[in-house]
Structure formats: C-alpha cells, structure tokens
Amino acid sequence: MEYIVIIVSAALISNVVLSRFLGICAFLGVSNKVDTAKGMGVAVIFVILMATAVTFGINTMFLEKSGIFGLDLTYLQTIAFILVIACLVQFLEMFLKKFIPSLYKALGIYLPLITTNCAVLGVALTVAQDYSNFPKGMIYALGTSVGFCIAIVLLASIREKLEGNDIPESFKGKPIVLIIACLMAIAFTGFSNLNIG
Amino acid sequence: MENEKKISFFGCIFNGIFTENPILVLMIGMCPTLAVTTSVSNAIGMGLSTTAVLVASNALISLVRKITPDRVRIPIYIVIVASFVTLIEFLIKAYFPALYESLGIYIPLIVVNCIIFGRAEAFAGKNNVINSIGDGIGMGLGFTLGIIIISAIRELIGSGTVYGYTFVPEDFRAALFVLPPGAFLVLAFLTAIQNKLRLPSASNKKEGCDNDCLHCTIHKKAVTVEESK
Numbered sequence: 001m002e003y004i005v006i007i008v009s010a011a012l013i014s015n016v017v018l019s020r021f022l023g024i025c026a027f028l029g030v031s032n033k034v035d036t037a038k039g040m041g042v043a044v045i046f047v048i049l050m051a052t053a054v055t056f057g058i059n060t061m062f063l064e065k066s067g068i069f070g071l072d073l074t075y076l077q078t079i080a081f082i083l084v085i086a087c088l089v090q091f092l093e094m095f096l097k098k099f100i101p102s103l104y105k106a107l108g109i110y111l112p113l114i115t116t117n118c119a120v121l122g123v124a125l126t127v128a129q130d131y132s133n134f135p136k137g138m139i140y141a142l143g144t145s146v147g148f149c150i151a152i153v154l155l156a157s158i159r160e161k162l163e164g165n166d167i168p169e170s171f172k173g174k175p176i177v178l179i180i181a182c183l184m185a186i187a188f189t190g191f192s193n194l195n196i197g
Numbered sequence: 198m199e200n201e202k203k204i205s206f207f208g209c210i211f212n213g214i215f216t217e218n219p220i221l222v223l224m225i226g227m228c229p230t231l232a233v234t235t236s237v238s239n240a241i242g243m244g245l246s247t248t249a250v251l252v253a254s255n256a257l258i259s260l261v262r263k264i265t266p267d268r269v270r271i272p273i274y275i276v277i278v279a280s281f282v283t284l285i286e287f288l289i290k291a292y293f294p295a296l297y298e299s300l301g302i303y304i305p306l307i308v309v310n311c312i313i314f315g316r317a318e319a320f321a322g323k324n325n326v327i328n329s330i331g332d333g334i335g336m337g338l339g340f341t342l343g344i345i346i347i348s349a350i351r352e353l354i355g356s357g358t359v360y361g362y363t364f365v366p367e368d369f370r371a372a373l374f375v376l377p378p379g380a381f382l383v384l385a386f387l388t389a390i391q392n393k394l395r396l397p398s399a400s401n402k403k404e405g406c407d408n409d410c411l412h413c414t415i416h417k418k419a420v421t422v423e424e425s426k
Binding site: 018019020021022023024025028075076077078079082083086087116117118121122125126169170171172173174175176178179181182183185186189 | 224225227228229231232271272275276279280282283286287302305306308309310311314373376377378379380381382384385386388389390392393
C-alpha cells in the first residue's frame with residue numbers, strides 16, 4: 001500500500017514535468033509524434049531506473065558517513081552523480097548497440113539527449129537526499145519516470161490532433177504547445193485532491 | 198553572420214543579452230525558467246548564481262581548450278561545471294540560507310542547464326579567455342533578465358507584488374499564476390507576442406533547440422574567430 005502511495009504521488013500528484021518542471025526541454029522538444037514520445041518516455045524510464053540504482057549505491061557506499069571512507073562526502077553528490085549518469089548513458093548506448101540492436105534501434109537516438117535531461121539528475125539527487133531505503137527510492141524513481149512518460153505521450157497525442165487545426169498565426173509553434181502544457185498542468189493539479197493513504 | 202567580423206568583449210556581452218538572449222530568443226534552459234520564477238527575488242538569485250557559474254566555467258574551459266583532447270572534452274566540461282556549481286551551492290548555503298531553502302534542488306540542477314553546456318561547447322571551447330568571459334557575462338545577464346521578466350509578471354498577477362512590494366489588492370489576484378500552470382501560460386503569451394511583433398525567437402525560426410545540449414548547434418553561427426583561421 002505504501003508503495004502504491006509513493007507511485008501515485010510521484011507520477012500524478014507532483015508530476016515531474018507538469019508540477020516540478022524537470023525535463024522540460026525533452027517534454028517540449030520531442031513531443032511532435034506519439035511514437036517518438038513513446039520512445040523517449042521509455043528511454044527515460046530505463047535511464048532513470050538504472051541511474052537511481054547506481055547513484056544510490058555510490059551514495060551509500062562512498063559518499064555517506066557510514067560508507068567505506070568514513071567521511072561525510074555528500075557535498076560531492078552533484079559532481080559524482082552527473083559523471084555517473086553521463087558514463088552510464090554512454091555505456092548503455094554501447095551495450096545496447098552491441099547486444100540488443102532492436103532495443104538500440106528504438107531507444108538509441110534518445111539516449112544521448114538524456115544525459116542533460118534534468119529529470120535524471122533531479123531524481124537521483126532527491127532519492128539520495130530523501131530516501132534511505134533502497135526499494136522505496138526505486139519505487140519513487142519508477143513513479144517519477146512513469147509520470148514523465150505519461151505526460152510526454154499525452155502531450156504528443158494532443159499535438160498530433162492539433163495538426164490540421166486553425167490556430168491563430170502568432171500562436172503557431174511553441175506558444176500553443178505551452179498553452180497545452182498549461183492546461184495539462186491545470187488538469188494535473190486536480191490530482192492533488194486525491195485522498196490516498 | 199559574425200564570422201568575418203572580429204568578436205569583441207562588449208560585442209559578446211551585447212550578443213548574450215539582446216541578439217541571442219538565451220530565454221527570450223533561443224529558448225534554452227527552460228527548466229529553471231519555469232520552476233524558480235514564482236517570485237522576483239528567487240529569479241534574481243537563480244539568475245546571478247547561473248551567471249557566476251557560467252562566467253567561471255567559460256573562463257576555465259577556454260583556458261584549457263588547447264590542452265583538452267577533443268574526444269574527452271565532454272567529461273572534462275562536466276567536471277568543471279559541476280565543481281563550480283558545488284562551490285556556488287556552498288556560498289548560497291552559507292550566505293543566503295533563505296534563498297537556498299526556496300531554490301532547493303534547482304541549485305545543483307544548474308549543472309544540467311542547457312545554457313552552460315551549450316556555451317561551453319559552442320563558444321568557450323573555441324574562443325579566447327576574454328571573449329569567453331564576455332560571453333559568459335552576456336549570456337548570464339540575458340538569462341537573468343529573461344527570468345526576471347517572467348517572474349515579475351507571475352508575481353504581479355499571482356501574488357500582487359513585485360519584489361515584495363504590493364501593487365495589486367488582494368481581491369484582484371489570480372493565484373494560478375504562481376502555481377505551475379501559470380509558468381507555462383506566461384511563457385506562451387510572451388512567445389506569442391514575440392511572434393506577433395516578428396521579433397526573433399526560436400519558435401519563428403527554422404533552427405531551434407534540438408534538445409541535444411551536449412552537441413548544441415544553435416550558436417554555431419556566432420562562432421568563431423579562431424576556427425576560421
């Protein structure tokens with residue numbers, strides 16, 4: 001039950017894109033078509049889960065006072081995590097290319113974009129600071145990344161529907177996408193009245 | 198466009214604030230733009246810390262550009278930027294604890310601000326130190342200016358104040374604007390106005406952010422004196 005509460009609140013109530021503004025670049029940029037949005041969403045889920053698992057391990061093993069150095073090195077979190085994420089994404093790209101070409105074909109082009117997706121670093125830092133329990137942290141990471149996936153796929157579906165429509169000249173392009181995002185954000189604030197747990 | 202002309206220090210500053218303003222023209226670095234613009238004081242804090250990181254990282258990256266092997270430049274940039282962000286985080290924590298509380302996780306996230314990597318890749322890695330510092334100052338102040346404008350609108354309509362001074366009586370405020378949807382709405386209307394007036398912005402040009410911040414191509418045209426030699 002506790003896990004369900006974490007997932008729902010991470011995915012819907014405080015949605016990573018629409019209420020915490022992480023990963024906006026990808027959200028606005030890679031949402032032209034539903035297919036690409038799906039690819040990006042799945043790639044983000046994949047990378048966030050891997051990155052959170054690895055950074056959680058590094059944090060408890062090396063950076064925290066209870067780690068093997070016995071020093072409080074948590075101030076190095078930012079440097080360590082971003083390096084780990086960059087390496088992980090590179091490694092993942094090479095690994096998929098070599099061993100799972102079909103998955104690489106589906107996710108490959110999105111992987112390099114994800115290094116600078118702030119959702120990944122944001123989740124890794126939040127988990128390291130707020131969750132001391134590994135399963136709970138992972139569940140939170142899962143909820144957040146699923147939230148990202150939901151938001152980007154929804155936005156892409158609306159944008160596809162919008163294509164033939166008569167939009168005022170000055171609202172074509174970015175402005176109308178931002179208006180859609182605004183309406184989605186309003187809709188998602190409705191979830192904050194969900195009474196769970 | 199500027200390929201033939203020699204880029205000057207002040208030219209770089211001007212370019213960052215006006216011609217290629219990162220928020221209003223290039224539309225990059227959207228995450229902090231939307232997230233911390235609930236009040237003008239937050240925006241100023243965020244803008245100035247980003248400027249400091251940008252100037253320092255641009256200067257250092259430009260200094261080491263000749264001894265940086267091309268193939269490992271990205272990790273080197275990442276370490277340089279992340280170190281400066283950690284320093285800034287310490288400074289804010291020590292001297293402005295209230296700001297540290299309200300910016301929270303967005304301070305470490307300066308690391309992944311597209312503006313910083315974009316400038317490192319497109320400008321600082323190819324130009325001399327003086328110009329890179331100028332570019333850092335210009336882009337940083339341009340970013341600060343952009344988020345101050347957005348935050349002033351949001352704060353005025355949402356909480357009726359600007360930088361803490363009350364302008365709008367309580368009955369006429371729309372709290373929506375300080376909530377997340379307001380950020381999208383204000384930015385949407387700002388870009389729409391730019392489109393209407395045919396001002397340069399990323400949404401009415403063919404080229405725009407392709408979200409690949411590590412290989413940013415937006416600024417390629419503004420580069421470079423040294424490369425063309």
